[in-house]
Amino acid sequence: MFTLSExxxxxxxxxxxxxxxKGISTxxxxxxxxxxxxxxxxxxxxxxxxxVVVYKKYQGVKLTNxxxxxxxxxxxxxxxxEVFLVEKLNFSWDEVHDVAEQLEHIKxxxxxxxxxxxxxxxxxxxxxxxxxxxEGNINTIEKSLLSTLLKNESGICVGVNDSSSExxxxxxxKGIKLGKQITVLEKEDFDDSLTIRIxxxxxxxxxxxxxxxxxxxx
Amino acid sequence: MFTLSExxxxxxxxxxxxxxxKGISTxxxxxxxxxxxxxxxxxxxxxxxxxVVVYKKYQGVKLTNxxxxxxxxxxxxxxxxEVFLVEKLNFSWDEVHDVAEQLEHIKxxxxxxxxxxxxxxxxxxxxxxxxxxxEGNINTIEKSLLSTLLKNESGICVGVNDSSSExxxxxxxKGIKLGKQITVLEKEDFDDSLTIRIxxxxxxxxxxxxxxxxxxxx
DNA sequence: ATATATTTTTAGGTTAGTCTAAAAATTTTA
DNA sequence: TAAAATTTTTAGACTAACCTAAAAATATAT
Numbered sequence: 001m002f003t004l005s006e007x008x009x010x011x012x013x014x015x016x017x018x019x020x021x022k023g024i025s026t027x028x029x030x031x032x033x034x035x036x037x038x039x040x041x042x043x044x045x046x047x048x049x050x051x052v053v054v055y056k057k058y059q060g061v062k063l064t065n066x067x068x069x070x071x072x073x074x075x076x077x078x079x080x081x082e083v084f085l086v087e088k089l090n091f092s093w094d095e096v097h098d099v100a101e102q103l104e105h106i107k108x109x110x111x112x113x114x115x116x117x118x119x120x121x122x123x124x125x126x127x128x129x130x131x132x133x134x135e136g137n138i139n140t141i142e143k144s145l146l147s148t149l150l151k152n153e154s155g156i157c158v159g160v161n162d163s164s165s166e167x168x169x170x171x172x173x174k175g176i177k178l179g180k181q182i183t184v185l186e187k188e189d190f191d192d193s194l195t196i197r198i199x200x201x202x203x204x205x206x207x208x209x210x211x212x213x214x215x216x217x218x
Numbered sequence: 219m220f221t222l223s224e225x226x227x228x229x230x231x232x233x234x235x236x237x238x239x240k241g242i243s244t245x246x247x248x249x250x251x252x253x254x255x256x257x258x259x260x261x262x263x264x265x266x267x268x269x270v271v272v273y274k275k276y277q278g279v280k281l282t283n284x285x286x287x288x289x290x291x292x293x294x295x296x297x298x299x300e301v302f303l304v305e306k307l308n309f310s311w312d313e314v315h316d317v318a319e320q321l322e323h324i325k326x327x328x329x330x331x332x333x334x335x336x337x338x339x340x341x342x343x344x345x346x347x348x349x350x351x352x353e354g355n356i357n358t359i360e361k362s363l364l365s366t367l368l369k370n371e372s373g374i375c376v377g378v379n380d381s382s383s384e385x386x387x388x389x390x391x392k393g394i395k396l397g398k399q400i401t402v403l404e405k406e407d408f409d410d411s412l413t414i415r416i417x418x419x420x421x422x423x424x425x426x427x428x429x430x431x432x433x434x435x436x
Numbered sequence: 437a438t439a440t441a442t443t444t445t446t447a448g449g450t451t452a453g454t455c456t457a458a459a460a461a462t463t464t465t466a
Numbered sequence: 467t468a469a470a471a472t473t474t475t476t477a478g479a480c481t482a483a484c485c486t487a488a489a490a491a492t493a494t495a496t
Contacts, residue, residue, distance in 0.1 A: 003452080005454095027472095027473065036455065038455075038457095038474085038476080038477095039453070039454055040474090041475055041476085057461085057474080058460095058462065089329070090332060091328070098326070099324070099326045099329055106320045106324075108317045110313070111307070111317055114307035114308060221482080223484090243444090245443065253483095253484075255444060256444085256484090256486080257484055259444065259445055259446085260483075261483080264483095276443080276444060276492065
Protein backbone atom coordinates (compact mmCIF):
# COMPACT_ATOMS: atom_id res chain seq x y z
CA MET A 1 0.00 0.00 0.00
CA PHE A 2 1.17 3.52 -0.74
CA THR A 3 0.89 6.68 1.28
CA LEU A 4 -0.71 9.82 -0.06
CA SER A 5 2.70 11.36 -0.55
CA GLU A 6 4.07 8.31 -2.34
CA UNK A 7 1.05 8.31 -4.64
CA UNK A 8 1.64 11.95 -5.50
CA UNK A 9 5.25 11.26 -6.40
CA UNK A 10 4.26 8.30 -8.59
CA UNK A 11 1.69 10.40 -10.38
CA UNK A 12 4.16 13.24 -10.94
CA UNK A 13 6.76 10.89 -12.41
CA UNK A 14 4.08 9.24 -14.56
CA UNK A 15 3.07 12.58 -16.05
CA UNK A 16 6.68 13.65 -16.60
CA UNK A 17 7.46 10.39 -18.40
CA UNK A 18 4.84 11.13 -21.06
CA UNK A 19 7.16 13.69 -22.67
CA UNK A 20 10.33 11.58 -22.64
CA UNK A 21 11.80 8.14 -22.23
CA LYS A 22 14.85 9.35 -20.35
CA GLY A 23 15.11 9.25 -16.57
CA ILE A 24 13.13 11.95 -14.79
CA SER A 25 15.37 14.39 -12.94
CA THR A 26 15.14 15.17 -9.26
CA UNK A 27 14.64 18.84 -10.06
CA UNK A 28 11.82 18.17 -12.50
CA UNK A 29 9.95 16.22 -9.83
CA UNK A 30 10.66 18.90 -7.24
CA UNK A 31 9.30 21.57 -9.55
CA UNK A 32 6.16 19.59 -10.35
CA UNK A 33 5.40 18.87 -6.70
CA UNK A 34 6.51 22.30 -5.46
CA UNK A 35 8.98 20.84 -3.02
CA UNK A 36 12.78 20.72 -2.59
CA UNK A 37 15.21 18.52 -4.48
CA UNK A 38 16.46 17.06 -1.19
CA UNK A 39 12.95 15.92 -0.29
CA UNK A 40 12.68 14.30 -3.69
CA UNK A 41 15.93 12.39 -3.23
CA UNK A 42 14.65 11.04 0.10
CA UNK A 43 11.36 9.91 -1.38
CA UNK A 44 12.96 8.39 -4.44
CA UNK A 45 15.02 6.13 -2.23
CA UNK A 46 11.87 4.94 -0.54
CA UNK A 47 10.07 4.36 -3.83
CA UNK A 48 13.10 2.54 -5.14
CA UNK A 49 13.01 0.14 -2.18
CA UNK A 50 9.35 -0.48 -2.87
CA UNK A 51 10.31 -1.33 -6.45
CA VAL A 52 8.04 1.16 -8.14
CA VAL A 53 10.96 3.13 -9.60
CA VAL A 54 14.45 2.34 -10.80
CA TYR A 55 16.99 4.76 -9.44
CA LYS A 56 20.72 5.29 -9.79
CA LYS A 57 22.30 8.25 -8.07
CA TYR A 58 22.50 11.35 -10.24
CA GLN A 59 20.68 9.64 -13.09
CA GLY A 60 17.04 10.37 -12.45
CA VAL A 61 14.26 7.80 -12.05
CA LYS A 62 12.05 5.68 -14.23
CA LEU A 63 8.87 3.93 -13.20
CA THR A 64 8.94 0.13 -13.22
CA ASN A 65 6.03 -1.66 -14.85
CA UNK A 66 4.58 -2.12 -11.40
CA UNK A 67 5.05 1.59 -10.66
CA UNK A 68 3.40 2.52 -13.95
CA UNK A 69 0.38 0.45 -13.10
CA UNK A 70 0.00 2.06 -9.69
CA UNK A 71 0.38 5.54 -11.18
CA UNK A 72 -2.00 4.88 -14.06
CA UNK A 73 -4.58 3.69 -11.57
CA UNK A 74 -4.38 6.96 -9.67
CA UNK A 75 -4.74 8.89 -12.92
CA UNK A 76 -7.68 6.64 -13.82
CA UNK A 77 -9.39 7.50 -10.56
CA UNK A 78 -8.65 11.20 -10.95
CA UNK A 79 -10.17 11.35 -14.41
CA UNK A 80 -13.20 9.21 -13.62
CA UNK A 81 -13.97 11.43 -10.64
CA GLU A 82 -13.67 14.48 -12.89
CA VAL A 83 -16.22 13.02 -15.27
CA PHE A 84 -18.49 12.23 -12.35
CA LEU A 85 -18.28 15.77 -11.01
CA VAL A 86 -19.06 17.34 -14.37
CA GLU A 87 -21.67 14.86 -15.62
CA LYS A 88 -23.54 14.16 -12.41
CA LEU A 89 -22.85 16.98 -9.99
CA ASN A 90 -22.92 20.05 -12.23
CA PHE A 91 -19.32 21.08 -11.73
CA SER A 92 -17.78 23.03 -14.56
CA TRP A 93 -14.54 21.82 -16.13
CA ASP A 94 -12.52 24.51 -14.38
CA GLU A 95 -13.74 23.47 -10.90
CA VAL A 96 -12.95 19.77 -10.83
CA HIS A 97 -9.21 19.56 -10.50
CA ASP A 98 -8.67 20.24 -6.80
CA VAL A 99 -11.50 17.96 -5.68
CA ALA A 100 -10.31 15.16 -7.96
CA GLU A 101 -6.82 15.55 -6.44
CA GLN A 102 -8.38 14.48 -3.16
CA LEU A 103 -10.77 11.85 -4.47
CA GLU A 104 -8.06 10.06 -6.48
CA HIS A 105 -6.56 8.78 -3.21
CA ILE A 106 -9.70 7.01 -1.97
CA LYS A 107 -8.95 3.31 -1.68
CA UNK A 108 -11.82 1.09 -2.76
CA UNK A 109 -11.69 -0.97 -5.94
CA UNK A 110 -15.44 -1.47 -5.82
CA UNK A 111 -16.07 2.26 -5.57
CA UNK A 112 -14.13 3.14 -8.70
CA UNK A 113 -15.59 0.21 -10.64
CA UNK A 114 -19.08 1.33 -9.77
CA UNK A 115 -18.33 4.95 -10.65
CA UNK A 116 -17.02 3.74 -14.01
CA UNK A 117 -20.20 1.72 -14.61
CA UNK A 118 -22.43 4.54 -13.35
CA UNK A 119 -20.82 6.90 -15.88
CA UNK A 120 -21.11 4.41 -18.75
CA UNK A 121 -17.38 3.64 -19.08
CA UNK A 122 -16.17 7.03 -20.29
CA UNK A 123 -12.92 7.10 -22.28
CA UNK A 124 -11.94 10.73 -21.74
CA UNK A 125 -12.17 13.25 -18.93
CA UNK A 126 -13.75 16.72 -19.24
CA UNK A 127 -10.47 18.18 -20.53
CA UNK A 128 -10.14 15.56 -23.25
CA UNK A 129 -7.49 13.48 -21.47
CA UNK A 130 -7.80 9.71 -21.91
CA UNK A 131 -8.84 7.55 -18.96
CA UNK A 132 -6.51 4.57 -18.43
CA UNK A 133 -8.23 1.19 -18.18
CA UNK A 134 -7.81 -1.08 -15.14
CA GLU A 135 -4.53 -2.43 -16.51
CA GLY A 136 -3.22 1.08 -17.03
CA ASN A 137 -3.46 1.11 -20.82
CA ILE A 138 -4.44 4.33 -22.52
CA ASN A 139 -6.01 4.83 -25.86
CA THR A 140 -4.06 7.71 -27.44
CA ILE A 141 -5.64 9.45 -30.37
CA GLU A 142 -3.94 11.44 -33.10
CA LYS A 143 -4.06 15.06 -32.06
CA SER A 144 -2.15 18.24 -32.89
CA LEU A 145 -1.68 21.55 -31.17
CA LEU A 146 -3.85 24.16 -32.82
CA SER A 147 -0.69 26.24 -33.27
CA THR A 148 0.70 23.60 -35.65
CA LEU A 149 -2.25 23.71 -38.06
CA LEU A 150 -1.69 25.44 -41.39
CA LYS A 151 -3.93 28.03 -42.98
CA ASN A 152 -7.23 26.49 -44.13
CA GLU A 153 -6.72 23.29 -42.13
CA SER A 154 -9.49 22.36 -39.76
CA GLY A 155 -10.46 19.81 -37.14
CA ILE A 156 -12.29 19.08 -33.92
CA CYS A 157 -11.20 20.46 -30.58
CA VAL A 158 -10.34 17.37 -28.51
CA GLY A 159 -8.30 18.56 -25.56
CA VAL A 160 -6.42 21.21 -23.62
CA ASN A 161 -2.81 21.27 -22.66
CA ASP A 162 -3.10 23.76 -19.83
CA SER A 163 -6.06 22.84 -17.65
CA SER A 164 -5.74 25.70 -15.19
CA SER A 165 -8.97 27.26 -14.09
CA GLU A 166 -7.98 30.60 -15.67
CA UNK A 167 -7.36 29.12 -19.09
CA UNK A 168 -10.55 27.06 -19.02
CA UNK A 169 -12.65 30.04 -18.00
CA UNK A 170 -11.10 32.00 -20.84
CA UNK A 171 -12.13 29.26 -23.29
CA UNK A 172 -15.67 29.31 -21.88
CA UNK A 173 -15.83 33.04 -22.47
CA LYS A 174 -14.74 32.62 -26.09
CA GLY A 175 -17.17 29.74 -26.66
CA ILE A 176 -14.40 27.21 -27.24
CA LYS A 177 -15.37 23.71 -26.05
CA LEU A 178 -14.37 20.11 -26.72
CA GLY A 179 -16.12 18.75 -29.81
CA LYS A 180 -16.27 22.07 -31.66
CA GLN A 181 -15.13 22.30 -35.26
CA ILE A 182 -12.31 24.81 -35.71
CA THR A 183 -10.88 26.12 -39.00
CA VAL A 184 -7.73 28.19 -39.30
CA LEU A 185 -8.51 31.19 -41.50
CA GLU A 186 -5.31 33.23 -41.06
CA LYS A 187 -1.90 32.89 -39.47
CA GLU A 188 0.04 36.05 -38.58
CA ASP A 189 3.78 35.67 -38.94
CA PHE A 190 4.23 38.76 -36.84
CA ASP A 191 3.04 37.37 -33.48
CA ASP A 192 1.93 33.85 -34.47
CA SER A 193 -1.67 34.73 -33.65
CA LEU A 194 -4.46 32.98 -35.53
CA THR A 195 -7.83 33.84 -36.91
CA ILE A 196 -10.11 30.85 -36.57
CA ARG A 197 -13.69 30.03 -37.41
CA ILE A 198 -15.80 28.34 -34.77
CA UNK A 199 -19.62 28.10 -34.98
CA UNK A 200 -19.42 30.39 -38.03
CA UNK A 201 -17.90 33.05 -35.84
CA UNK A 202 -14.48 34.52 -36.59
CA UNK A 203 -12.19 34.69 -33.60
CA UNK A 204 -8.67 36.01 -33.19
CA UNK A 205 -6.55 34.04 -30.73
CA UNK A 206 -3.00 34.46 -29.50
CA UNK A 207 -0.24 31.93 -29.97
CA UNK A 208 -0.34 31.19 -26.26
CA UNK A 209 -3.92 30.00 -26.58
CA UNK A 210 -3.23 28.07 -29.77
CA UNK A 211 -0.37 26.30 -27.99
CA UNK A 212 -2.72 24.95 -25.37
CA UNK A 213 -5.51 23.55 -27.53
CA UNK A 214 -5.46 20.12 -29.13
CA UNK A 215 -7.18 19.48 -32.45
CA UNK A 216 -7.99 16.25 -34.20
CA UNK A 217 -7.41 17.15 -37.83
CA UNK A 218 -10.15 16.35 -40.32
CA MET B 219 -8.37 23.70 8.83
CA PHE B 220 -8.10 20.35 10.54
CA THR B 221 -5.90 17.38 9.81
CA LEU B 222 -7.31 13.93 9.16
CA SER B 223 -6.28 12.87 12.62
CA GLU B 224 -7.83 15.89 14.29
CA UNK B 225 -11.06 15.24 12.41
CA UNK B 226 -11.11 11.66 13.64
CA UNK B 227 -10.69 12.79 17.23
CA UNK B 228 -13.49 15.34 16.88
CA UNK B 229 -15.79 12.73 15.43
CA UNK B 230 -14.97 10.24 18.18
CA UNK B 231 -15.68 12.79 20.91
CA UNK B 232 -18.88 13.83 19.13
CA UNK B 233 -20.15 10.24 19.10
CA UNK B 234 -19.15 9.66 22.73
CA UNK B 235 -20.98 12.81 23.82
CA UNK B 236 -24.29 11.42 22.54
CA UNK B 237 -24.51 9.11 25.55
CA UNK B 238 -23.62 11.63 28.22
CA UNK B 239 -23.20 15.29 29.09
CA LYS B 240 -20.16 14.70 31.27
CA GLY B 241 -16.61 15.21 30.03
CA ILE B 242 -15.33 12.44 27.78
CA SER B 243 -12.45 10.55 29.37
CA THR B 244 -9.06 10.11 27.80
CA UNK B 245 -9.43 6.34 28.02
CA UNK B 246 -12.82 6.34 26.30
CA UNK B 247 -11.36 8.24 23.37
CA UNK B 248 -8.32 5.97 23.27
CA UNK B 249 -10.56 2.93 23.17
CA UNK B 250 -12.75 4.35 20.42
CA UNK B 251 -9.79 5.29 18.24
CA UNK B 252 -7.74 2.20 19.11
CA UNK B 253 -4.81 4.25 20.30
CA UNK B 254 -3.02 4.94 23.58
CA UNK B 255 -4.16 7.28 26.33
CA UNK B 256 -0.90 9.20 26.06
CA UNK B 257 -1.54 9.90 22.39
CA UNK B 258 -5.00 11.14 23.29
CA UNK B 259 -3.61 13.54 25.89
CA UNK B 260 -1.25 14.97 23.28
CA UNK B 261 -3.99 15.49 20.74
CA UNK B 262 -6.43 16.91 23.27
CA UNK B 263 -3.96 19.66 24.07
CA UNK B 264 -3.73 20.51 20.40
CA UNK B 265 -7.51 20.52 19.98
CA UNK B 266 -7.85 22.62 23.08
CA UNK B 267 -5.51 25.26 21.61
CA UNK B 268 -7.60 25.27 18.47
CA UNK B 269 -10.65 25.91 20.67
CA VAL B 270 -12.68 22.97 19.48
CA VAL B 271 -12.65 21.31 22.91
CA VAL B 272 -12.58 22.48 26.52
CA TYR B 273 -10.03 20.59 28.56
CA LYS B 274 -8.93 20.58 32.17
CA LYS B 275 -6.33 18.06 33.26
CA TYR B 276 -7.79 14.81 34.60
CA GLN B 277 -11.33 15.99 33.82
CA GLY B 278 -11.95 14.77 30.32
CA VAL B 279 -12.99 16.95 27.37
CA LYS B 280 -16.13 18.52 25.96
CA LEU B 281 -16.62 19.87 22.47
CA THR B 282 -17.15 23.63 22.18
CA ASN B 283 -19.99 24.82 19.96
CA UNK B 284 -17.42 25.37 17.25
CA UNK B 285 -16.06 21.86 17.75
CA UNK B 286 -19.55 20.40 17.60
CA UNK B 287 -20.19 22.09 14.31
CA UNK B 288 -16.97 20.77 12.79
CA UNK B 289 -17.70 17.25 14.06
CA UNK B 290 -21.33 17.28 12.92
CA UNK B 291 -20.18 18.31 9.48
CA UNK B 292 -17.89 15.30 9.24
CA UNK B 293 -20.73 13.03 10.35
CA UNK B 294 -22.97 14.74 7.79
CA UNK B 295 -20.50 13.97 5.04
CA UNK B 296 -20.05 10.38 6.22
CA UNK B 297 -23.77 9.69 6.17
CA UNK B 298 -24.47 11.44 2.89
CA UNK B 299 -21.71 9.41 1.23
CA GLU B 300 -23.22 6.24 2.68
CA VAL B 301 -26.57 7.08 1.12
CA PHE B 302 -24.85 7.80 -2.17
CA LEU B 303 -23.01 4.48 -2.15
CA VAL B 304 -26.17 2.50 -1.41
CA GLU B 305 -28.63 4.44 -3.56
CA LYS B 306 -26.49 5.17 -6.59
CA LEU B 307 -23.61 2.72 -6.62
CA ASN B 308 -25.24 -0.53 -5.54
CA PHE B 309 -23.30 -0.96 -2.33
CA SER B 310 -25.04 -2.94 0.39
CA TRP B 311 -25.46 -1.43 3.85
CA ASP B 312 -22.70 -3.59 5.29
CA GLU B 313 -20.11 -2.41 2.72
CA VAL B 314 -20.30 1.34 3.06
CA HIS B 315 -18.64 2.14 6.34
CA ASP B 316 -14.94 1.87 5.46
CA VAL B 317 -15.30 3.82 2.23
CA ALA B 318 -17.35 6.53 3.93
CA GLU B 319 -14.61 6.80 6.57
CA GLN B 320 -12.32 7.94 3.78
CA LEU B 321 -14.80 10.06 1.84
CA GLU B 322 -15.90 12.01 4.93
CA HIS B 323 -12.53 13.82 4.91
CA ILE B 324 -12.80 15.23 1.39
CA LYS B 325 -12.80 18.99 1.62
CA UNK B 326 -15.17 20.68 -0.82
CA UNK B 327 -18.33 22.41 0.33
CA UNK B 328 -19.69 22.37 -3.22
CA UNK B 329 -19.16 18.64 -3.52
CA UNK B 330 -21.18 17.74 -0.45
CA UNK B 331 -23.92 20.24 -1.32
CA UNK B 332 -24.25 18.72 -4.76
CA UNK B 333 -24.26 15.17 -3.39
CA UNK B 334 -27.02 16.23 -1.00
CA UNK B 335 -29.04 17.70 -3.87
CA UNK B 336 -28.34 14.72 -6.14
CA UNK B 337 -29.71 12.40 -3.46
CA UNK B 338 -32.81 14.52 -2.86
CA UNK B 339 -31.84 15.79 0.60
CA UNK B 340 -32.02 12.52 2.53
CA UNK B 341 -32.61 12.74 6.28
CA UNK B 342 -31.23 9.36 7.33
CA UNK B 343 -28.37 7.10 6.27
CA UNK B 344 -28.74 3.42 5.27
CA UNK B 345 -28.52 2.35 8.93
CA UNK B 346 -31.26 4.71 10.04
CA UNK B 347 -28.93 7.30 11.56
CA UNK B 348 -29.99 10.92 11.10
CA UNK B 349 -27.99 13.18 8.78
CA UNK B 350 -27.06 16.51 10.44
CA UNK B 351 -27.94 19.62 8.43
CA UNK B 352 -25.33 22.20 7.43
CA GLU B 353 -25.56 23.89 10.82
CA GLY B 354 -25.05 20.57 12.56
CA ASN B 355 -28.62 20.15 13.82
CA ILE B 356 -30.07 16.68 13.87
CA ASN B 357 -33.66 15.65 13.78
CA THR B 358 -33.97 12.94 16.45
CA ILE B 359 -36.99 10.73 16.33
CA GLU B 360 -38.58 8.75 19.14
CA LYS B 361 -37.15 5.26 18.98
CA SER B 362 -36.73 2.32 21.37
CA LEU B 363 -34.50 -0.70 21.47
CA LEU B 364 -36.47 -3.75 20.37
CA SER B 365 -35.40 -5.38 23.64
CA THR B 366 -37.44 -2.80 25.59
CA LEU B 367 -40.73 -3.56 23.81
CA LEU B 368 -43.33 -5.50 25.79
CA LYS B 369 -45.26 -8.52 24.61
CA ASN B 370 -47.75 -7.59 21.86
CA GLU B 371 -46.18 -4.19 21.26
CA SER B 372 -45.16 -3.44 17.70
CA GLY B 373 -43.50 -0.85 15.53
CA ILE B 374 -41.32 -0.08 12.54
CA CYS B 375 -37.67 -0.96 12.39
CA VAL B 376 -35.89 2.39 12.07
CA GLY B 377 -32.25 1.80 12.92
CA VAL B 378 -29.40 -0.33 14.14
CA ASN B 379 -27.14 0.22 17.10
CA ASP B 380 -24.30 -2.01 15.97
CA SER B 381 -23.52 -1.32 12.32
CA SER B 382 -20.75 -3.86 11.94
CA SER B 383 -20.72 -5.76 8.69
CA GLU B 384 -21.31 -9.06 10.54
CA UNK B 385 -24.44 -7.84 12.29
CA UNK B 386 -25.86 -6.28 9.14
CA UNK B 387 -25.27 -9.42 7.11
CA UNK B 388 -27.03 -11.39 9.83
CA UNK B 389 -30.04 -9.08 9.57
CA UNK B 390 -30.08 -9.50 5.78
CA UNK B 391 -30.14 -13.27 6.22
CA LYS B 392 -33.11 -13.03 8.58
CA GLY B 393 -34.95 -10.60 6.30
CA ILE B 394 -34.81 -7.76 8.81
CA LYS B 395 -34.58 -4.34 7.14
CA LEU B 396 -35.35 -0.72 7.95
CA GLY B 397 -39.01 0.06 7.39
CA LYS B 398 -40.30 -3.41 8.30
CA GLN B 399 -43.16 -3.80 10.76
CA ILE B 400 -42.15 -5.89 13.77
CA THR B 401 -44.44 -7.28 16.49
CA VAL B 402 -43.26 -8.89 19.72
CA LEU B 403 -45.15 -12.17 20.14
CA GLU B 404 -43.28 -13.68 23.10
CA LYS B 405 -40.60 -12.68 25.59
CA GLU B 406 -38.59 -15.41 27.34
CA ASP B 407 -37.58 -14.51 30.89
CA PHE B 408 -35.03 -17.30 30.80
CA ASP B 409 -32.61 -15.77 28.25
CA ASP B 410 -34.43 -12.58 27.25
CA SER B 411 -34.86 -13.90 23.74
CA LEU B 412 -37.87 -12.75 21.71
CA THR B 413 -40.28 -14.24 19.27
CA ILE B 414 -41.25 -11.59 16.73
CA ARG B 415 -43.47 -11.41 13.69
CA ILE B 416 -42.06 -9.78 10.57
CA UNK B 417 -43.72 -10.12 7.12
CA UNK B 418 -46.12 -12.63 8.70
CA UNK B 419 -43.15 -14.83 9.52
CA UNK B 420 -42.37 -15.86 13.08
CA UNK B 421 -38.74 -15.40 14.08
CA UNK B 422 -36.87 -16.15 17.26
CA UNK B 423 -34.12 -13.66 18.05
CA UNK B 424 -31.61 -13.45 20.87
CA UNK B 425 -31.36 -10.60 23.34
CA UNK B 426 -28.10 -9.53 21.73
CA UNK B 427 -29.91 -8.90 18.45
CA UNK B 428 -32.87 -7.20 20.14
CA UNK B 429 -30.42 -4.88 21.89
CA UNK B 430 -29.07 -3.64 18.59
CA UNK B 431 -32.29 -2.87 16.73
CA UNK B 432 -34.24 0.36 17.03
CA UNK B 433 -38.02 0.40 16.69
CA UNK B 434 -40.39 3.30 16.31
CA UNK B 435 -43.38 2.16 18.33
CA UNK B 436 -46.78 2.30 16.72
C1' DA C 437 -8.93 6.98 56.19
C1' DT C 438 -5.52 4.75 54.26
C1' DA C 439 -3.89 1.43 51.01
C1' DT C 440 -4.65 -0.24 46.46
C1' DA C 441 -6.05 0.12 41.85
C1' DT C 442 -6.99 2.79 37.96
C1' DT C 443 -6.59 6.67 35.08
C1' DT C 444 -4.11 10.37 33.24
C1' DT C 445 -0.15 12.88 32.34
C1' DT C 446 4.73 13.56 31.50
C1' DA C 447 9.17 12.45 29.63
C1' DG C 448 11.58 10.78 26.14
C1' DG C 449 11.80 8.15 21.77
C1' DT C 450 10.29 6.74 16.71
C1' DT C 451 8.84 7.40 11.87
C1' DA C 452 7.28 9.91 7.70
C1' DG C 453 7.85 13.74 5.31
C1' DT C 454 9.51 17.92 5.02
C1' DC C 455 13.27 21.68 5.34
C1' DT C 456 18.19 24.36 5.04
C1' DA C 457 22.93 24.37 4.25
C1' DA C 458 26.87 22.32 2.67
C1' DA C 459 29.33 18.74 0.08
C1' DA C 460 29.75 15.99 -4.03
C1' DA C 461 28.89 14.91 -8.75
C1' DT C 462 27.73 16.23 -13.25
C1' DT C 463 27.18 19.42 -17.01
C1' DT C 464 28.22 23.59 -19.40
C1' DT C 465 31.19 27.11 -20.97
C1' DA C 466 35.12 29.31 -22.41
C1' DT D 467 40.01 20.31 -20.76
C1' DA D 468 39.90 23.07 -16.86
C1' DA D 469 37.02 26.42 -14.51
C1' DA D 470 32.39 27.75 -13.53
C1' DA D 471 27.68 26.74 -13.05
C1' DT D 472 24.19 23.65 -12.07
C1' DT D 473 22.23 19.61 -10.19
C1' DT D 474 22.00 16.16 -6.83
C1' DT D 475 22.96 14.15 -2.59
C1' DT D 476 24.11 14.14 2.28
C1' DA D 477 23.89 15.74 6.96
C1' DG D 478 21.35 17.45 10.40
C1' DA D 479 17.04 19.53 12.11
C1' DC D 480 11.90 20.16 12.53
C1' DT D 481 6.81 18.84 13.10
C1' DA D 482 2.82 15.73 13.49
C1' DA D 483 1.32 11.76 15.29
C1' DC D 484 2.23 8.04 17.31
C1' DC D 485 4.64 4.91 21.00
C1' DT D 486 6.57 2.95 25.96
C1' DA D 487 7.61 3.52 30.62
C1' DA D 488 7.32 5.93 34.68
C1' DA D 489 5.33 9.52 37.61
C1' DA D 490 1.34 11.90 39.31
C1' DA D 491 -3.43 12.37 40.22
C1' DT D 492 -7.83 10.45 41.08
C1' DA D 493 -11.03 6.76 42.31
C1' DT D 494 -12.13 2.50 44.84
C1' DA D 495 -12.06 -0.79 48.49
C1' DT D 496 -11.22 -2.49 52.86
